[in-house]
Amino acid sequence: MEHYKQVGVWIDHSKAHLIGFKSGQARLLETVESPYESVRRVEGEGNDMTRFSSSPEYSSNNEYKKHQIVQNEINEYMRIMEQKLVSFEDILLFGPGTMKERMKNRLREKKAFEGKWLSVEDSDKLTDNQLVAFVREFYKKEGV
Known part of the structure; x- marks a missing residue:
């Protein structure tokens, strides 16, 4: 496999596409699926209210557990991406949403x-x- 020093990474919360750039040519290297699930359905799961009240004012700590699970999945995804990106010298992160900024800050x-x-x-x-084409044009424009 060719060794690329420059990479473009289209990233969002569900997956990342790694596109290598070398000698004026760009090529899709791989797609990394995220362990993050935006909507988690657990069979038989009830609502997040307590047993004594259906008021949202008295919610359970179930929301906290769900938040911790999401944070752990996102951290695992970013750890996987770090391992994939460590061998590259020039890294372009692009895509919709906030994941590209979070990844940049972590790196x-x-x-x-x-x-x-x-x-x-963006x-x-x-x-x-x-x-x-996006990665090829970006690196040609930057002259990197």
């Missing part, structure tokens, strides 16, 4: 990513061909 905190070039761009959902 900035890690010693393994010191001195590496990180950039963040984009919508794109087809595979549009992803490759």
Whole structure:
């Protein structure tokens, strides 16, 4: 497999597409699925109210547990992405939502990513061909 120094990562909460860039050419390297589930359905699960009241004022700690599960899944996803990105020198993070910013902030905190070039761009959902074209045009424009 070719070794790429530059990568574009289209990322959101459900998946990430890694697109390598080398010698003016971009290529989809892999897709990483996130362990994060936005809507979790547990069979037989009731509502989040307490047994004594149906008022939202008296909610249970079930919401706290759900939040912790979501945070653990997102942290696991970002850990997986760190391992995938550590070998690249130039990293472009792009996509909809806030995940690209969260990922950039996490990479900035890690010693393994010191001195590496990180950039963040906004984009919508794109087809595979549009992803490759986006990365190719970005790196050609940057002249990196």
